[in-house]
């Protein structure tokens with residue numbers, strides 16, 4: 001089964017559905033809700049949320065965009081005047097869809113608190129084959145898009161010589177990282193672009209307890225508001241945190 005089909009099958013439904021509803025149920029409510037979804041059928045389902053009786057008063061504040069989220073989010077960040085505007089973004093992918101460039105654009109606004117599901121065990125660890133040369137080139141490109149550059153090669157692989165004694169061996173790049181290191185590498189990247197990042201990202205697992213996602217929070221600013229947001233997020237993450 002192709003990796004991404006397998007991923008879709010394994011994904012725990014509780015993480016896949018319902019976050020739009022949770023946002024709509026949140027009190028106090030937000031001024032606007034923007035849901036971005038590539039699949040037309042799923043976008044139509046999100047549209048239908050609008051008419052549910054629990055939040056009819058919010059119907060005019062809900063915007064559903066059917067399209068590619070990296071592209072649409074970056075455009076939304078660039079087109080919004082963030083001087084008097086604040087937002088919370090939840091990046092909720094199935095797998096490797098969230099590009100680093102998008103996360104950077106969000107961080108640059110200085111106005112968006114961000115929750116990110118990083119597909120640590122769901123996709124990244126599986127894509128990192130034991131031998132770097134065995135990772136198909138489109139997967140290598142996707143890893144570079146998710147991590148923002150190709151430093152992941154040096155972070156997760158080291159050079160080994162298969163037959164060092166006789167000097168006839170080939171040099172190979174072998175995988176030398178555990179899940180913790182992959183997660184830390186992404187966490188460090190977030191810390192390099194956001195003023196404050198929760199120190200305790202949570203691990204979300206499937207029914208067989210395999211780690212699927214690492215759940216991160218990054219605050220828009222390091223001022224009083226940012227500190228409060230960070231404290232709340234770290235408290236929430238503590239409630240779902242388990243070691244890898």
Ligand SMILES: C[S@@+](CC[C@H](N)C(=O)[O-])C[C@H]1O[C@@H](n2cnc3c(N)ncnc32)[C@H](O)[C@@H]1O
Pocket residue numbers: 015016017018019020021036037038039042067068069070092093094097
């Ligand atoms: C984990 S689900 C999100 C569920 C959503 N939070 C909810 O409450 O219904 C991931 C969604 O991302 C969509 N998707 C995949 N790639 C995308 C992309 N590049 N841009 C926008 N949506 C995408 C999938 O169709 C899928 O519905």
